[in-house]
Amino acid sequence: MEDIEKKSEYDQDVKNRLKRVEGQIRGILKMMDEGKECKDVVTQLSAARSAMDRSLAYIVAKNLETCIRDAENEGESADEVIGEAIQMLVKSR
Template identity: 35%
Template sequence: MSICCVDKKAHHNEELKKKLKNRLNRIEGQVRGINKMVEEDVYCDDILTQISSIRSALSGTANLLLEAHMKSCIIDQLSGGETEIIDELLITIKKMMK
């Protein structure tokens, strides 16, 4: 997926970048849509449904990135003997679970 993170900078391959950018662009469009819904006084329940959809899309995007991170940076750092990466990963996962 990616080349290991060097100095806290990831080097994602083009396929992953494309997937992430597509997802984020779609989410950005959904947020713009909600903004328009608010301006047009759309029924609250309909707006909340769209917000729920965005939260789900963000979660999926985060999971995609986490998977790539685990398959590249985490494995590379563990194989290099850098076990402190596990603590960093656990902190990240806890943040994602909130």
């Protein structure tokens, strides 16, 4: 049963976000192949990085929300879960 829960952990919204990032990366590679200006490539890379950062934050936030609710339902403190979420975000930078 745990495997079923894990499969649904990532909703379609986050998958769509990452598919857009994938499209951005492909576009950047095409720009590079076409010899586009560095400034334009860097601008698009920055946009892709920003989209990845937002996706990461979304995943961590959704996971944190679920873990806090689970901890509260089990009568446990959510402090450890919050600490883990903070560490995930800090390591991603």
